[in-house]
Amino acid sequence: MPKDTLTITDNRTGKTYEVPIENGCIRTHALRQIKTGDDDFGLMGYDPAFLNTANCKSAITFIDGDKGILEYRGYPIEQLAEKSSFLEVAYLLLNGELPQQKDLDQFTHLVTHHTLVHENIKSFMDGFRYDAHPMSMLASTVAALSAFYPDAKHTRDERSRRIQITRLIAKMPTIAAFSYRHTMGLPYIYPDNDLSYVANFLTMIKRIGTTTYKVHPVLEKALDVLFILHADHEQNCSTTSVRTVGSSEVDPYSAVSAGVGALYGPLHGGANEAVLRMLREIGHISKIPDFIKQVKGGEGEKKLMGFGHRVYKSYDPRAKVIKRVADEVFEVTGKNPLLEIALELERIALEDEYFVKRKLYPNVDFYSGLIYEAMGFQAEMFPVLFAIPRTVGWCAQWEEMVKDSEQKIARPRQVYTGSGRREYVAMDKRPAPQK
Ligand code: ACO
Numbered sequence: 001m002p003k004d005t006l007t008i009t010d011n012r013t014g015k016t017y018e019v020p021i022e023n024g025c026i027r028t029h030a031l032r033q034i035k036t037g038d039d040d041f042g043l044m045g046y047d048p049a050f051l052n053t054a055n056c057k058s059a060i061t062f063i064d065g066d067k068g069i070l071e072y073r074g075y076p077i078e079q080l081a082e083k084s085s086f087l088e089v090a091y092l093l094l095n096g097e098l099p100q101q102k103d104l105d106q107f108t109h110l111v112t113h114h115t116l117v118h119e120n121i122k123s124f125m126d127g128f129r130y131d132a133h134p135m136s137m138l139a140s141t142v143a144a145l146s147a148f149y150p151d152a153k154h155t156r157d158e159r160s161r162r163i164q165i166t167r168l169i170a171k172m173p174t175i176a177a178f179s180y181r182h183t184m185g186l187p188y189i190y191p192d193n194d195l196s197y198v199a200n201f202l203t204m205i206k207r208i209g210t211t212t213y214k215v216h217p218v219l220e221k222a223l224d225v226l227f228i229l230h231a232d233h234e235q236n237c238s239t240t241s242v243r244t245v246g247s248s249e250v251d252p253y254s255a256v257s258a259g260v261g262a263l264y265g266p267l268h269g270g271a272n273e274a275v276l277r278m279l280r281e282i283g284h285i286s287k288i289p290d291f292i293k294q295v296k297g298g299e300g301e302k303k304l305m306g307f308g309h310r311v312y313k314s315y316d317p318r319a320k321v322i323k324r325v326a327d328e329v330f331e332v333t334g335k336n337p338l339l340e341i342a343l344e345l346e347r348i349a350l351e352d353e354y355f356v357k358r359k360l361y362p363n364v365d366f367y368s369g370l371i372y373e374a375m376g377f378q379a380e381m382f383p384v385l386f387a388i389p390r391t392v393g394w395c396a397q398w399e400e401m402v403k404d405s406e407q408k409i410a411r412p413r414q415v416y417t418g419s420g421r422r423e424y425v426a427m428d429k430r431p432a433p434q435k
Contacts, residue, residue: 004021004022005018005021007019008031010034012036017033025054028045031044032044044413044415055235056401057404057406061393062234063234063311065311065314068316068317069317070233072089072232073093073097077228077229077317077318077321078321080228084228085228086227087104087107087111089227090169091107093231093392093393111170114166114171115191115200116174117171120148124141124144125141128140131183132183134176134384135179135260135263135264135384136264138176138260138384139257139264141179142253142260146251146254149167151163153251155251155402156402161402164251169395172391173201176387176388180377181204186208189204196224198215198220198227199215199220202220219333222371225325230386231392232392232393232397233390234311235397237268238259240262242255242398246398248409252395252398259391263386263387266305269382269387270382272369272382273379275305276370276373277305278306279345283341284341285344289348291345292352292354296352304345304349306363306365306366306369307362307366308358308363309363312361316363316364319361319362319363322364326370329371333374342366342370
């Protein structure tokens with residue numbers, strides 16, 4: 001019978017160690033027993049950017065990057081996108097099971113009735129300059145919520161946790177819409193409890209000078225599907241930020257605001273904004289071969305934005321669903337003129353040896369920006385549109401972390417490469433720096 005262990009021989013000492021294998025992992029901490037002598041700290045794992053290190057156990061989202069599989073609580077993303085709704089998916093991610101109708105009604109009622117923000121939040125947001133990026137406003141305003149809800153610090157109290165989670169999911173669209181209205185110089189629109197989660201958000205964004213504005217049902221459905229696709233993605237950069245900050249037992253508003261900050265980056269949620277800029281820079285399909293040449297020859301400083309993924313080494317399953325949604329949206333809004341460039345860019349890249357060899361496929365962000373733009377959002381709003389649904393994933397992952405008895409404050413080790421100990425040198429004795 002083969003044993004679930006790993007035998008390690010330390011060639012420095014000739015000693016052999018047996019380390020248990022559990023869930024396809026060894027505990028890196030088990031390496032610490034491997035020492036060359038009593039003074040030795042013990043062996044560590046060195047893994048910049050967590051390429052091969054699991055930071056937690058999680059029962060929320062499953063990804064098989066090679067096969068292009070994404071499942072929330074075991075349910076394939078394609079089925080959820082086709083049959084479910086965003087709030088039902090939110091319930092599933094937070095609670096582990098699909099809801100009964102009465103549970104969903106209750107959850108929807110709770111979220112709907114927590115969408116208002118304190119009036120001082122409006123004054124807080126008014127303090128931003130007219131050209132503030134809406135994602136900066138979102139990150140700061142979410143962090144500010146912790147000052148409005150001091151009870152949120154009781155992270156060990158399940159009831160308190162659930163109240164904060166409801167508030168976060170409910171208020172995120174309101175703050176997101178306010179940040180949009182601020183950049184446009186438009187008055188804020190208050191939430192409308194008679195509307196769905198998505199219709200309410202779109203109304204707060206779009207309504208100007210009328211009380212009868214009605215969201216087009218195709219666009220409402222499309223954004224609901226996009227929200228489902230973005231709701232969680234296991235231990236990505238922003239979720240890891242939320243878990244890391246949350247591990248200090250700070251309130252969830254502070255932790256989620258760290259997630260918004262991480263998502264803002266162009267290599268993460270800012271990628272769809274970057275895709276649009278890239279498509280505009282290319283400008284015409286005739287310029288694509290030249291652009292691809294620059295990406296391939298540029299030693300990494302020029303990337304094909306919306307391509308590649310740390311985990312997916314085949315087609316991102318979300319990108320497939322998004323392409324279908326794009327067709328439905330363009331039926332209503334008319335085609336985004338950049339679509340032609342995007343489709344041709346994808347076709348050429350998928351045949352090019354550089355991208356094939358590195359397994360670079362379109363990710364969720366390659367087409368989402370085109371849809372958002374067709375729906376009338378400016379590029380700065382794209383990461384904000386990502387942050388709204390991802391709040392559900394951040395909250396589910398944060399709560400899972402809080403309840404996990406194995407988790408502690410996150411505190412990685414380092415490999416020190418700096419100077420050895422040296423004595424302080426007085427200012428007048430310091431040698432002049434070498435030019
Ligand atoms: N364009 C051109 N080359 C690329 C790209 C790209 N988009 N992505 C990766 N590569 C190249 C790298 O230069 C590297 O080449 P090398 O082996 O010759 O050095 C190789 O492919 C492997 O790439 P890594 O950088 O090691 O991959 P990593 O897992 O670290 O990066 C990432 C993943 C950050 C997503 C990367 O693919 C990227 O920057 N993509 C563009 C930005 C983007 O679309 N981000 C959105 C991600 S999805 C999301 O957050 C929702």
